[in-house]
Amino acid sequence: MTGEQTLSDTPWLEQGAEPFIKIRGVTKKFGEFTAVDNIDLDIYQGELFCLLGGSGCGKSTLLRMLSGFETPTSGSITIDGMDMSNVPPYERPTNMMFQSYALFPHMTVEKNVAFGLKQDKIPVAEINDRVHDILTLVELQDYKKRKPQQLSGGQKQRVALARALVKQPKLLLLDEPLAALDKKLREQTQFELMNIQEKVGITFVVVTHDQEEAMTLSTRIAVMNDGEFMQLGTPTEIYEFPESRFVADFIGSANMLEGRIVEDGPDHVRVKTDLGEVFIDHGQSVKEGSRVWIAIRPEKMHLSKEPPLKPGPNQAFGMVDDIGYLGDISIYKIRLENNQIIDVTAPNQIRPKSRTHTITWEEKVYLHWQASSAVLLTK
Amino acid sequence: MYGRRSGFLTFMLAAGMAFIYVPMILLVIYSFNYSKIVPVWGGWSLRWYETLFKSEAVWNAVALSLKIAVINATFATILGTLAGLAMVRFGKFKGRTLFGGMLVAPLVMPEVITGLSLLVLFISLKQLFGWPQDRGFTTITIAHITFSLAYVAVIIQSRLSGMGETLEEAALDLGAKPFRVLTDITMPRLAPGMVAGWLLAFTLSLDDLVIASFVTGPGANTLPILIFSRIRLGLRPDINALATIIILVVAIGVAIAAYIMFRQERQQQRDMQIVDREIP
Numbered sequence: 001m002t003g004e005q006t007l008s009d010t011p012w013l014e015q016g017a018e019p020f021i022k023i024r025g026v027t028k029k030f031g032e033f034t035a036v037d038n039i040d041l042d043i044y045q046g047e048l049f050c051l052l053g054g055s056g057c058g059k060s061t062l063l064r065m066l067s068g069f070e071t072p073t074s075g076s077i078t079i080d081g082m083d084m085s086n087v088p089p090y091e092r093p094t095n096m097m098f099q100s101y102a103l104f105p106h107m108t109v110e111k112n113v114a115f116g117l118k119q120d121k122i123p124v125a126e127i128n129d130r131v132h133d134i135l136t137l138v139e140l141q142d143y144k145k146r147k148p149q150q151l152s153g154g155q156k157q158r159v160a161l162a163r164a165l166v167k168q169p170k171l172l173l174l175d176e177p178l179a180a181l182d183k184k185l186r187e188q189t190q191f192e193l194m195n196i197q198e199k200v201g202i203t204f205v206v207v208t209h210d211q212e213e214a215m216t217l218s219t220r221i222a223v224m225n226d227g228e229f230m231q232l233g234t235p236t237e238i239y240e241f242p243e244s245r246f247v248a249d250f251i252g253s254a255n256m257l258e259g260r261i262v263e264d265g266p267d268h269v270r271v272k273t274d275l276g277e278v279f280i281d282h283g284q285s286v287k288e289g290s291r292v293w294i295a296i297r298p299e300k301m302h303l304s305k306e307p308p309l310k311p312g313p314n315q316a317f318g319m320v321d322d323i324g325y326l327g328d329i330s331i332y333k334i335r336l337e338n339n340q341i342i343d344v345t346a347p348n349q350i351r352p353k354s355r356t357h358t359i360t361w362e363e364k365v366y367l368h369w370q371a372s373s374a375v376l377l378t379k
Numbered sequence: 380m381y382g383r384r385s386g387f388l389t390f391m392l393a394a395g396m397a398f399i400y401v402p403m404i405l406l407v408i409y410s411f412n413y414s415k416i417v418p419v420w421g422g423w424s425l426r427w428y429e430t431l432f433k434s435e436a437v438w439n440a441v442a443l444s445l446k447i448a449v450i451n452a453t454f455a456t457i458l459g460t461l462a463g464l465a466m467v468r469f470g471k472f473k474g475r476t477l478f479g480g481m482l483v484a485p486l487v488m489p490e491v492i493t494g495l496s497l498l499v500l501f502i503s504l505k506q507l508f509g510w511p512q513d514r515g516f517t518t519i520t521i522a523h524i525t526f527s528l529a530y531v532a533v534i535i536q537s538r539l540s541g542m543g544e545t546l547e548e549a550a551l552d553l554g555a556k557p558f559r560v561l562t563d564i565t566m567p568r569l570a571p572g573m574v575a576g577w578l579l580a581f582t583l584s585l586d587d588l589v590i591a592s593f594v595t596g597p598g599a600n601t602l603p604i605l606i607f608s609r610i611r612l613g614l615r616p617d618i619n620a621l622a623t624i625i626i627l628v629v630a631i632g633v634a635i636a637a638y639i640m641f642r643q644e645r646q647q648q649r650d651m652q653i654v655d656r657e658i659p
Contacts, residue, residue, distance in 0.1 A: 069548055089551040102549035106567045115563075116553030150650045167553065 011044035020045040026075035035061040037227035048204045050214040053224035059207045067096045093170040101160035103148035110144040116167045134166040154185050174206045190216050211251050244379045248295040255342045257294040261286050274338045279313035281371035293377040298343040300373040304366045316367045410619035417614040427620040440605040451523040452581040459531025467539040485529040494593030497522045515599030522594045523584045531576035538572035
């Protein structure tokens, strides 16, 4: 971690930047089952990279191949210029934080953290210093003599992090790092994790099934399904510009409308759907008449009791089928003419004077959205 | 339904307990009987205990049994642990299924068969190599190890497969070479299983009559062999006394084990309390 060298915030956009991890054509098969299917990926120094996907999508297998617990059936993995093909886990410049934390139950916190350093035959005085420093970083310096079973979930998580960080690996692998924590602690820990990553400057690769976690933590996200990458990009790219119905639906929620292209201009697209016309203000080269899907995020739809002033595209109306009041926002389920249910979320900015919602069940409401809000999907 | 005590359940409990313990109580009482003929009550006395303590044959049998049991338990634990590790942790090696089957075979094999086959083995060994010279301590110990290690292997195997490999992986990931992982992580976690295996092997050996009778030779009497050979000539009060002492030793052993378990449980509860008090 050389201090002088300022790392770009978006190294993947730099011309000629050398990737820190190079994954080339990696496939992993378990018998007939292909867990990871011919994946290419570059991860850069200092990134906090997320592998996101449901269970069985191959994200954990990919992580285990980085740590050396699984060997690729074909393809190669290079970390910091070193080919990892024949390097066993105990000789790799990586450390892993396990989902269940995998703390050694017969050792104290201190011994757990020191375990990795002892394997490297580091002098005792230095081990003690480094253990002390890292435990201070995760604010557990008073818990040195505790056994893991005498710690709460959050404390265990921080011991596991300290144990993986203390060896100053070139790459830290985190398998569902926050899954075992309750919601409040999880949100708080997400930011702690980001702060720590910035402080130590180590490249992190995180595996998670929690899209919210991936969105807050990462510099870039790879969305995985069936052993393949569905999309790779920054959290904003993934959320605002999904490339497929799978990604649009997996990340956040999206209302999906099916339709046919009416007009494909250089800077706009017009699509005919069941609900009338949809106008999108960004061009896309799609053949006229072809079948497409339109994804609109619930928070990008506007809900109103008043009918629009003049009819036009990007409008719809329906009945309120259900309301989910979450406190900060409310989710409205709107049943359209064709019986399709559309989700709309609206922030509760004004405290209602009466105890009833301003929009209520079985009420007729009007929807509209801006030309920039809808995303056109062809697959 | 389970909270209330029904008369029926209480009765069944009492009957079950009586079934197990009444014979033992009778045995203990008769061991204090003065009369030489067991079923005839001749008043309280410690006379048979005195006879027992003076009998050199009894002491020799106790010493031999203990010696065999300790050596057997130790070797069976080492070999059984290795076998269990091989079964669970070495992945799919060639002949794994066969090895697994052969490992547990002694558990289901009738003891007479085991004893007989070992006897045949020892006799043919003697003819071929001139060893073992005499049957006795060595042959019994070897015979006991062969069947006890199967029990240990089963215990270790089930404990290992219940443990999962995450901790081992974590240790490897932190730079520990496979042998260090075995000594620093796997072994300490297997320790309770190994202790259980050792105790089981020890008990099995102390208990065994059939196999020992097959492979023993003149002059080498383990405790069960001694008791059985004496009882063949009719019930004897000094054997009752011996049995009473064995019951006492076992009872003390069980009490100690229970106390240790109770202490562990209390420690766990205390750990939980520490965590609860400090959250968040």
